[in-house]
Amino acid sequence: MTESVKITNLIENTEGAAGCIAAHGLCFYVETPGHRLLSDLGPSADTLTNAAHLGIDLTQVDTVILSHGHYDHSGGILPFAALNPKASIYMQESAAGGYYAYDGAEKGMRYIGIDPAIAELPQVIRVRGDLTIDDELSLLTVGKRIRPVPSTNRSLMMKRDERYVQDDFAHEQMLVVSAGGKHILLSGCAHNGILNILSAYEAKYGCDPDIVISGFHLMKHAEYTADERREIEEIAQELLKYSTLFYTCHCTGVPAYEQMKEIMGDRLHYVHSGEEIRC
Numbered sequence: 001m002t003e004s005v006k007i008t009n010l011i012e013n014t015e016g017a018a019g020c021i022a023a024h025g026l027c028f029y030v031e032t033p034g035h036r037l038l039s040d041l042g043p044s045a046d047t048l049t050n051a052a053h054l055g056i057d058l059t060q061v062d063t064v065i066l067s068h069g070h071y072d073h074s075g076g077i078l079p080f081a082a083l084n085p086k087a088s089i090y091m092q093e094s095a096a097g098g099y100y101a102y103d104g105a106e107k108g109m110r111y112i113g114i115d116p117a118i119a120e121l122p123q124v125i126r127v128r129g130d131l132t133i134d135d136e137l138s139l140l141t142v143g144k145r146i147r148p149v150p151s152t153n154r155s156l157m158m159k160r161d162e163r164y165v166q167d168d169f170a171h172e173q174m175l176v177v178s179a180g181g182k183h184i185l186l187s188g189c190a191h192n193g194i195l196n197i198l199s200a201y202e203a204k205y206g207c208d209p210d211i212v213i214s215g216f217h218l219m220k221h222a223e224y225t226a227d228e229r230r231e232i233e234e235i236a237q238e239l240l241k242y243s244t245l246f247y248t249c250h251c252t253g254v255p256a257y258e259q260m261k262e263i264m265g266d267r268l269h270y271v272h273s274g275e276e277i278r279c
Contacts, residue, residue: 004180005279006031007213009271010050011042011076012249017274019053021046025072026188026215026250029056032179034136037063038087039175039186041076048079054274061087063137066114067188068172069095074114081121090139091119093126094171098159109157109164127173130204140174140185142192142200149193150217151231156191167191176201176209182279183207187214189251195238208242211279213271216260219253232256236263247271 009016010027025043029051030036038061041047051058058080064087067073077089096119100109118124131139149169157164169191177184183205190197194216201209218232236259239246246268248257257270271277 005177005182005184007184007186007277007279008054008056009249009273009275009277010038010054010056011047012271012273013251014249014254014270014272016272017054020050020274022273024250025075026067027073027076028186028213029061030177030186032136032177034134034179035063036060037065037137038080039065040067040073040188041080043072043075045076045079047076048083050274059084063087063133064089065139065173065175065186066091066095066118067174067186068092068169068191069097069099069114070112070189071114072112073188074118077118077121078115081123085123087123089118089121089124090127090131090133090173091124092141092171092173093128095119096126097171099167099171100157100159100164102155102157102164112156136177136179138176138178140176140197140200140204141170141172142196145192145196146199147193147195148231149191149196151228152217152220153191174201174214176205180279182210184211184213184279185209187212189215189217191217195235198239198242198244208244211245211247211277213247213249213277215251216248216256217251218256219251220255224255229259232259233263236260236268240264240267245269247277 027042099113
């Protein structure tokens, strides 16, 4: 096993390593001294295709962490489970709920939750709140949110008692890796808000993480309003207050990343599909 931590982006929205598929979704492969693990599994079996292309043997994975209950982070789980039925899959119990995106008056609600068959897999471990897995791995959740959540959450809903209500993202969890002399926080989309997540981390661990790898859920398919650009700027300014190196991808969106990069400089980097981070 490696004495450092190596993290490979197996799939995300933008092209990176030659020959790797780019798709809307996210998966990180993580090697630690004690584990081979996956944080999310992307939108489909394309994640497995990229792993094979990069020479990563997914049959050696022992742990999977599902960051939240959306299809673009879970679509590769069933094909992965067919390849590797031994790996434990950790998900918040509520990640199996009914989650939707509101696509406007004409299109209405679109289901964006996980395949219900995932929750029935025997290797799934349902979690409620924080969990220490072992000396290297732990799961972090956000309780009370003291900062605003991304404005792009507004169209994301959950179904309760046949009604659609705003998603509260209680089903979101973050992976904390303590290995190689580093404390690394991996989040999928930071729907609870990256600043709320960092506050929860600080409250639990009493320090800043060395490295954060996360989407910031700031992507839009239209022009940003002045308020939205201000939101992006304020997040970037707040992140600079932490003694942390940030990597982002996926749902941050390239325009938002570029605006944040101008503010944060070498404290923020984008990791593309197939690219590697060594910690």
